[in-house]
Amino acid sequence: MITDTLKVFVTVAEQRNFSQAAKLLNLSQPGVSLHIRNLENELGAKLMHRSPKLVKLTEAGEILFLKAQQILALYDEAKEDIHMLRDEVTGSLSMGASFTIGEYILPRVLAEYAQLYPLVDVQVHISNTGNILQDIRAGRFHIGLVEGKVDAKDLKVTAFMKDEMVLIAAPDHPIASEKSVDFGRLQNQVWVMRETGSGTRAYSDRLIQDGGLAVKRSFVFNSSQGVKEAVGCGLGIALLSRWVVRKELESGELQEIPIRGTKISRDLSLLQSKEEPAVMAVLKFIQTLKLNVKSLYADF
Numbered sequence: 001m002i003t004d005t006l007k008v009f010v011t012v013a014e015q016r017n018f019s020q021a022a023k024l025l026n027l028s029q030p031g032v033s034l035h036i037r038n039l040e041n042e043l044g045a046k047l048m049h050r051s052p053k054l055v056k057l058t059e060a061g062e063i064l065f066l067k068a069q070q071i072l073a074l075y076d077e078a079k080e081d082i083h084m085l086r087d088e089v090t091g092s093l094s095m096g097a098s099f100t101i102g103e104y105i106l107p108r109v110l111a112e113y114a115q116l117y118p119l120v121d122v123q124v125h126i127s128n129t130g131n132i133l134q135d136i137r138a139g140r141f142h143i144g145l146v147e148g149k150v151d152a153k154d155l156k157v158t159a160f161m162k163d164e165m166v167l168i169a170a171p172d173h174p175i176a177s178e179k180s181v182d183f184g185r186l187q188n189q190v191w192v193m194r195e196t197g198s199g200t201r202a203y204s205d206r207l208i209q210d211g212g213l214a215v216k217r218s219f220v221f222n223s224s225q226g227v228k229e230a231v232g233c234g235l236g237i238a239l240l241s242r243w244v245v246r247k248e249l250e251s252g253e254l255q256e257i258p259i260r261g262t263k264i265s266r267d268l269s270l271l272q273s274k275e276e277p278a279v280m281a282v283l284k285f286i287q288t289l290k291l292n293v294k295s296l297y298a299d300f
Contacts (some may be wrong), residue, residue, distance in 0.1 A: 003075050006068040007046070008035040013065045014140060016055045039064075069139075080280050090119040093281040096135050097145040097252035098199055099224050100163070102126035103269060104243040106145065113288045120281045128222075130197030136271045142282045144271035146200030147241070156274050161293045164242045165203050166264075167257045168249075170234045176255040183211035185261070190236030191215055195222045203266060204239045228254070241265070 012021040014034060022029045040047050044099045047061035057065060080091045096198070097106050102124060110122065112156040129146040136144040136155060151159050169176045174184060191208070208215060219235055224244045231238045232253055248254040270286065272278065278286075 003072060005035045005039050006072055008032055009039055010065065010068050010072065012036060012048070012055060013057055013061065014138075016057065016193065017053075018050075042227070076279065088119055089117045089280050089284050091279055092121040092290050093143075093285055094122070094123045094125075094141045095143045095145065095285075096125045096127060096131045096141045098147050098240045099194075100147050100200065100244055101145045103224070104241070104267070109285075109289050109292045110229055112292060113285055116288065117281065117284055120284075126231050128195065128197045128201075129199035136138060136273065139273065139276070142272075142276075142279070143285070145268065146199060146203050146271060147268050148266045150267075150271070152271065154274065156272040158270045158272075160270050160289060161268050162265050163268050164240050164263075164265050165200075166245065166249075167207075167237060167239050167259060168228075168231055168245055168254045169237045169257055170232055171252060171255045173234065173255070175237070176258060178257070180258040180260045182261075183213060186213050186237075186259070188214050188216045192227050192230045192236045192238040193218055193220050194224065194227060195220055196297045198222075199266070200224060200227075200240060203264060207226045207239055207264065229279040253287055 008021070008025060008027070011025055012018060015021045015024065018032050019029050022032045025032065036048065042059070043064070045060040046058050047064060049056045049058060059107075075093050080089075103126065106124065110124070113120075113123065123143070127135070129148060129150070132141075132144040132146050133150070133152060133155075135141050147163060175181055175189075178185070191204065193204050207213075217236070219230060221230060224240055227238050227240060228245060228248065230236070232248065237257070242249075245254055245256075249256055270289070272282075
């Protein structure tokens, strides 16, 4: 189908890389190249300048890229309208989720969503909050799910639940045996943190800044799982979502360290473009997400 070829072309144009596009589309790289070559032959124009590291659209490619996005959107809309005649929710749902949500909350919501709407093709990309914001603005996802404060007046931002942040350490850490600590006790500690751009990292930085804390040394990981494992090995202390560490806290593998007079929480938010109309698959996912919030809270 021509829509399959156009989808390949749009993905390569967005990724600017044939191998990355092939991975996202679950195709071989020669298969992706064949789609593009056939499209160029059909149109009688070169669409892309190729180099080992980067793909750049030609003038003809830029024209096709804009039109192809519109064609694919209209095709999905037509499919949805047709299936709606049979009261079926179909089509595709692409979303970006920050690590805490994508790894610890979203799978539970998607399990119910997939059961209710089995004909929807769901794609999830997990990255940090900063990257998800960029991808939503670029139109790569229908929705984004991120944590923390979001400064995005150009997007529709809806908080859907609260998330508690907890300070953790290994059970044999010098401060782990204390029932609670003040900021003075957190001076000159070794910290384990997420990378810059992460919603979790923003709260670690804020806690350190607001408490006037001197950091003895810091280690940076680009996943909450990495931070959690490093803390468990005694590398230092960290601030993470309770969702991330709840099993380890229950089993005693990690120790929560309450900070006297301080409770840290943040919003988990849904991001949407203000311009793109929400398709039925998206609307039903948002509905499923909101219905699941109460049961998610019940787990705590």
